[in-house]
Amino acid sequence: MERGRSHLGPALQLVHTGRAPTRAVLTAELGVTRATAGAVAAELEALGLIAVDPHPTAVGTQGRPSHGLSVAPRGPVALAVQVHADGFRAALVGLGGTLVGTSAGCGTVDADPAQVLGEAVGAGRELLERSGRRCAGAGLAVPSAVDEPAGTALNPLHLAWEPGVAVRDIFARCLDEAGVELPGPHPPPGHTANDLNLTALAEHRHGAGSGARHLLAVGTGHRGVGGALVLDGRLHTGSSGLAMEVGHLTVDPHGRRCHCGSRGCLDVETDPLALLTAAGRDPGPETSLLDQAAELIRSEYETDAAVRSAVQLLVDRLGFGLASLVNILNPDRVVLGGLHRRLVEVEGERLRAVVADRSLWGSGGMPIRAASLDHGALVGAAELAWQPVLEDPLTVLGN
Amino acid sequence: MERGRSHLGPALQLVHTGRAPTRAVLTAELGVTRATAGAVAAELEALGLIAVDPHPTAVGTQGRPSHGLSVAPRGPVALAVQVHADGFRAALVGLGGTLVGTSAGCGTVDADPAQVLGEAVGAGRELLERSGRRCAGAGLAVPSAVDEPAGTALNPLHLAWEPGVAVRDIFARCLDEAGVELPGPHPPPGHTANDLNLTALAEHRHGAGSGARHLLAVGTGHRGVGGALVLDGRLHTGSSGLAMEVGHLTVDPHGRRCHCGSRGCLDVETDPLALLTAAGRDPGPETSLLDQAAELIRSEYETDAAVRSAVQLLVDRLGFGLASLVNILNPDRVVLGGLHRRLVEVEGERLRAVVADRSLWGSGGMPIRAASLDHGALVGAAELAWQPVLEDPLTVLGN
DNA sequence: CGTATTTTGTTTAGTGACGGCACAAAGCCA
DNA sequence: TGGCTTTGTGCCGTCACTAAACAAAATACG
Numbered sequence: 001m002e003r004g005r006s007h008l009g010p011a012l013q014l015v016h017t018g019r020a021p022t023r024a025v026l027t028a029e030l031g032v033t034r035a036t037a038g039a040v041a042a043e044l045e046a047l048g049l050i051a052v053d054p055h056p057t058a059v060g061t062q063g064r065p066s067h068g069l070s071v072a073p074r075g076p077v078a079l080a081v082q083v084h085a086d087g088f089r090a091a092l093v094g095l096g097g098t099l100v101g102t103s104a105g106c107g108t109v110d111a112d113p114a115q116v117l118g119e120a121v122g123a124g125r126e127l128l129e130r131s132g133r134r135c136a137g138a139g140l141a142v143p144s145a146v147d148e149p150a151g152t153a154l155n156p157l158h159l160a161w162e163p164g165v166a167v168r169d170i171f172a173r174c175l176d177e178a179g180v181e182l183p184g185p186h187p188p189p190g191h192t193a194n195d196l197n198l199t200a201l202a203e204h205r206h207g208a209g210s211g212a213r214h215l216l217a218v219g220t221g222h223r224g225v226g227g228a229l230v231l232d233g234r235l236h237t238g239s240s241g242l243a244m245e246v247g248h249l250t251v252d253p254h255g256r257r258c259h260c261g262s263r264g265c266l267d268v269e270t271d272p273l274a275l276l277t278a279a280g281r282d283p284g285p286e287t288s289l290l291d292q293a294a295e296l297i298r299s300e301y302e303t304d305a306a307v308r309s310a311v312q313l314l315v316d317r318l319g320f321g322l323a324s325l326v327n328i329l330n331p332d333r334v335v336l337g338g339l340h341r342r343l344v345e346v347e348g349e350r351l352r353a354v355v356a357d358r359s360l361w362g363s364g365g366m367p368i369r370a371a372s373l374d375h376g377a378l379v380g381a382a383e384l385a386w387q388p389v390l391e392d393p394l395t396v397l398g399n
Numbered sequence: 400m401e402r403g404r405s406h407l408g409p410a411l412q413l414v415h416t417g418r419a420p421t422r423a424v425l426t427a428e429l430g431v432t433r434a435t436a437g438a439v440a441a442e443l444e445a446l447g448l449i450a451v452d453p454h455p456t457a458v459g460t461q462g463r464p465s466h467g468l469s470v471a472p473r474g475p476v477a478l479a480v481q482v483h484a485d486g487f488r489a490a491l492v493g494l495g496g497t498l499v500g501t502s503a504g505c506g507t508v509d510a511d512p513a514q515v516l517g518e519a520v521g522a523g524r525e526l527l528e529r530s531g532r533r534c535a536g537a538g539l540a541v542p543s544a545v546d547e548p549a550g551t552a553l554n555p556l557h558l559a560w561e562p563g564v565a566v567r568d569i570f571a572r573c574l575d576e577a578g579v580e581l582p583g584p585h586p587p588p589g590h591t592a593n594d595l596n597l598t599a600l601a602e603h604r605h606g607a608g609s610g611a612r613h614l615l616a617v618g619t620g621h622r623g624v625g626g627a628l629v630l631d632g633r634l635h636t637g638s639s640g641l642a643m644e645v646g647h648l649t650v651d652p653h654g655r656r657c658h659c660g661s662r663g664c665l666d667v668e669t670d671p672l673a674l675l676t677a678a679g680r681d682p683g684p685e686t687s688l689l690d691q692a693a694e695l696i697r698s699e700y701e702t703d704a705a706v707r708s709a710v711q712l713l714v715d716r717l718g719f720g721l722a723s724l725v726n727i728l729n730p731d732r733v734v735l736g737g738l739h740r741r742l743v744e745v746e747g748e749r750l751r752a753v754v755a756d757r758s759l760w761g762s763g764g765m766p767i768r769a770a771s772l773d774h775g776a777l778v779g780a781a782e783l784a785w786q787p788v789l790e791d792p793l794t795v796l797g798n
Numbered sequence: 799c800g801t802a803t804t805t806t807g808t809t810t811a812g813t814g815a816c817g818g819c820a821c822a823a824a825g826c827c828a
Numbered sequence: 829t830g831g832c833t834t835t836g837t838g839c840c841g842t843c844a845c846t847a848a849a850c851a852a853a854a855t856a857c858g
Contacts, residue, residue: 145760147760154760213638214638227727231630231635237729238613238728238729238730239729239730239731240729240731240760241729242726242729242759242760243727243728243729244727244729245726245727245729245759245760246726246727248726248759249648249649249723249727250648250649250652253649253652253653253661253662253663254652260757260759261757262652263652264652324647324648325727327641327644327645327647328626328642328643328644328648328724328727328728329637329642329727330636330637330638330639330641330642330644331637332638332639358659358660358661360641360644360647360659361544361546361553361639361641361644
């Protein structure tokens, strides 16, 4: 009586992204008959992935009320690990992008990736045991370009890791050695990607990018600027995983020299250090540049004219760069993270005006939004781990 | 006894792009059993789309020799129309991208699009009647950005057409009024797109881009520079058809002013006029700028040092722009058209070196090739028309 | 030169996913 | 209370596809 196999994946994706609250809309979205949609939902329920409300939800409209469809409250979770300049942490993320649990996190990152990832995976394993839930996969977010198909971290930013380290293999080995029980092939695939890319993916599925067809994400951490692109719901990482290196677009022909040989690059003109410099502040060594810049905006943007004009200068340059990207990629939404998130929060109108002015077809209505998730990289890493399940639940999790 | 429906489209695409010379490899490519592949091939043959060799082709290897699979020699054709600054023409293109017939072409383009397209469609209708072959669809290539989903030509370059004219609707109406018999919905869809985009699509399927996963195409006509992107075999035109407007990337911070307000844009630094100016030649009014620039390279690149250094200057700037695009898009191949095609033909090594030097991850091996098709835009327009057939042959052409 | 091997193509039977349809259920509306 | 509307389910037929056996046409090898 088990019907519905080819529609299993799409159906789960719809529930996962919150676009299928009932079996009725699932029927419409899949373009199948009610019988098939019902069978698909039953199958997903049997797999322990979704839950069907026993009581019909009174919608208030006419006709028989439908039963609510939701993510299974105690279904499988994905193990997500994030490494960044200030530390690393593990987390469990359920379907729907909900953070189930987070490890305390460690504040220092050892020079040996195997050491760091081993510790993180150990923490994740502990979380898994405490939660008692099944693990559907594992994903890792790193602050580096990750090349495909090798899975090596080409430029681990602000980490003592050796550039080019085979971080995916190391992660996979750590998972294997820690004895984390994972479905699918053995040894387990240690899905790994750049953190900004993963943040973009998470924002697309569960955050400010929800519903967009083509989403452009731009953001900055401590130094430099990164980009990410989600096309038709899938991360575009290019032929070898190195797409969206947007840092060296020229945004100010008379700007300062960049190590790339050019001058006025987005990288050096719109990062936290650029804001501090433009505001005439000396960067202190105590906290991260991102925190210092964000704090500067928070506390002095309203009161200090120099800070305000520094912010506006960065907004103008960012707008120039965004316009170039919009002209090339023609997304239908832009989401900004890191320091750029703060910029759009305080000077959104100015930023939109600059982009509209410099983009060719007057993309005046281009929605530019601030990132909305608290732990985007972790959710995105989980998204990576969920991907095989979302494509074919039966093969991955089937008995 | 008719098996194979969901695999019909993929199978036809494989034959269409020359990746399925026999039923055996079709079996492997589709990932189905021999029985299914055989049924699929039989179905496509019954639809008059492909032909199976009656005699086995002696391959020389062991085992039973397989029968060759090819495009049906007298199968349906697509009606392709191209409009450009120097005129317009109609053509018939068969599966596999083979030009079956071309109208003489008219050398002047009237200010009224309906007049021009009516004449072109009339010529195409005549070609169809003379060939006696069925028409599978019609496609139009225009030298303008075409916005989606409206299908209007936003900036018809070097034409007297009014910007924003609803060229797709006009084309569809001309097809309808001319009485061209088309399968599918009525009124017929007048598939229309930008000519450079269509050239890129054609190059990807039947030319220098064949086999590439992500193909970046850049080229210039008379003035300005355009780009196109084929991702996983499909044209990426963005959310509203306006992607790949690459003309205003900054390639020379100290370059000349551009109407966009910036300076040193790819648009004005690497087009035919830029070459003539750099070589110290006055552009004559007699022939097109593209022809003058191409002729200059052909006849004087070898002999005149000023011409050679002008070419090299353009190559350096083009390389700068290509590097930016490669950093953003990470394609696995680049194809250049128009004047840029000539540049890569005479200074390919220099161009590759510049791109390798300025691209972040040392994409030194990035293949940069010259476009290889004679009538790329026409073939691409036909490709557009074929698309519904390639996706679901039975629904479109089925009895 | 004949037989084994290898690869390709076809026939047959069986399975399983899906659509179509009828029916039941559970709310609004008059 | 009896329609009306929408949702959910059971049943059956259809058909695309797999599996497996068979047939065909070449080469490889003794």
